[in-house]
Amino acid sequence: QVQLVESGGGLVQAGGSLRLSCVVSGRTRSTFGMGWFRQAPGKGREFVASISWSAISTYYADPVKGRFTISRDNAKNTLYLQMNSLKPEDTAVYYCAASRSGGASMNYIEYDYWGQGTQVTVSS
Secondary structure (H helix, E strand, O other): EEEEEEOEEEEEEEOOOEEEEEEEEEEEOOOEEEEEEEEOOOOEEEEEEEOOOOOOOOEEEEOOOOEEEEEEEEEHHHEEEEOOOHHHHHHHEEEEEEEEEOOHHHHHHHHHHOOOOOEEEEEO
């Protein structure tokens, strides 16, 4: 059993910053690939960023490149997403996910475990 718990969401003004965290517990594996996805009201779940188990590979969706940074601390079983220069269009529920494959997949289908999500709201 693997559990993922996100935190760090909230309400912020446009141009502000937030840092999301995701703690992985249970039968944890530092070799999990990890990712962040988001879902805005009325839209499907979309890829935000991903990182391989070794942190050598990272990928970002075009809308967040240069503003968001994904990182991980395997000793703490924690994934992070630093979000800067936030825009109203970043408003969504943000989910972290873990993949047994260990890679930095951009495809949600390849993720095996999901958190419950944390709300991020950016006001204009």
